[in-house]
Amino acid sequence: MFYNRSYYPDFGATGQLLTELCEDLVARFGFEVTVIAGLPLASETALPPMRWFAPVRRETRNGVTILRAWGTALPNQRLTGRIANYISYFSSSILASFRTGGADIVVSLTDPPIVALPAMANASMRRARFVFLCQDVFPEVVRLLEGFQNRRIEAVLGAISRLTVRRADAIIALGETMKRRLVEGKGATPAKIRIIHNWSDAAAIVPGPKDNPFSRAHGLADKFVVMHSGNVGMSQDVDALLDVAERVRDLPDVVIAIVGEGSRKQHLQQEAARRQLSNVLFLPYQPKAGLIDSFAAADMFIVSLKRGLAGYIVPSKLYGILVAGRPFVAAIEADSEAAQIARDHDCGIVVGPGDRDGIAAAVRQLRADPERRRVLAAHAREAGLVYDRRRAVEAYRDLFVTVTS
Secondary structure (H helix, E strand, C coil): CEECCCCCCECCHHHHHHHHHHHHHHHHHCCCCEEEEECCCCECCCCCCCCCCCCEEEEEECCEEEEEECCCCCCCCEHHHHHHHHHHHHHHHHHHHCCCCCCCEEEECCCCHHHHHHHHHHHHHCCCEEEEECCECCCHHHHHCECCCCHHHHHHHHHHHHHHHHHCCEEEECCHHHHHHHHHHHCCCHHHEEECCCCECCCCCCCCCCCCHHHHHCCCCCCEEEEEECCCCCCCCCHHHHHHHHHCCCCCCEEEEEECCCCCHHHHHHHHHHCCCCCEEEECCCCHHHHHHHHHCCCEEEEECCCCCECCECCCHHHHHHHCCCCEEEECCCCCHHHHHHHHHCCEEEECCCCHHHHHHHHHHHHHCHHHHHHHHHHHHHHHHHCEHHHHHHHHHHHHHHHCC
């Protein structure tokens, strides 16, 4: 039984990953899986509306039972909207807990961080094992919110985080740095922690030709495309993209393509227009069916996180870049998971977080050296096979079997 607001058909990366995990556990290993999920904040597929006076609805998709818990779907970038979304889903998830059958394992993710409370209560009530799947470390990531100046809320989230790692029978971290954050900052027992990276599907996303319908439709087939793909949000240093565009204005074939949606997108569009950055192109979120062509349109990617977030957030977009066989520049702290992968597999260039000059230099370097791009791209695909969906789901299966034995 999994607790997480984001699930199919939500655009959110965590929801997409959880959907793949749950459906694979059913299809490949015969698990019985229930997810207590919320309403999507953004999706391609519309769900039938729900009302607050009927806060739980049972659905089934690909063998997974979904208990859809009603909640608000307000813009997530403001503290008030996020709190409303948290509390409404949290309240409905408590009611959903009483409509579930038995479970050997109850798993809490971190959307929202307070959902660990009903998950732990349900596990205790049913004498099930409790597993904490840490996608983000709170309260550190909440400090990104504009106007977040509430020490009481931060203290509550910190207390919940420490309680969660203390009560968990097993903890899943997304990398070594996240494991260290949980041990040193939250008091987690190292022996409880299993590192399982996020993933992408190496069978569904493969390296494709740059000249394809997507690149031709957007005038990118004959350009050197530097792409940011995925969430245009607050954890990434997306403002750096415009500064990099200014620094490479003298290269007429270079385009900075920002593909996706998020809380910072409108601001970036307005700022790019004000600064007359004709080498910046904004494109909408791309569905899974179009990812091969959209990734293949890029000559390189930018993966970034704001300073201080290494190990608290892991950019899941990296794994799609790897299986697509494209090099990247990681503007990120040296101990972050993305930087470690770039170094270990020689598939990217690492610069410091916020280093506009370093990113621009990497763009110039890779533009001028197609052979280096080819080598990095080949290494990226090889790394993507290491972090493939099938291997990750098998690791989850092994952990769940172990924790119940």
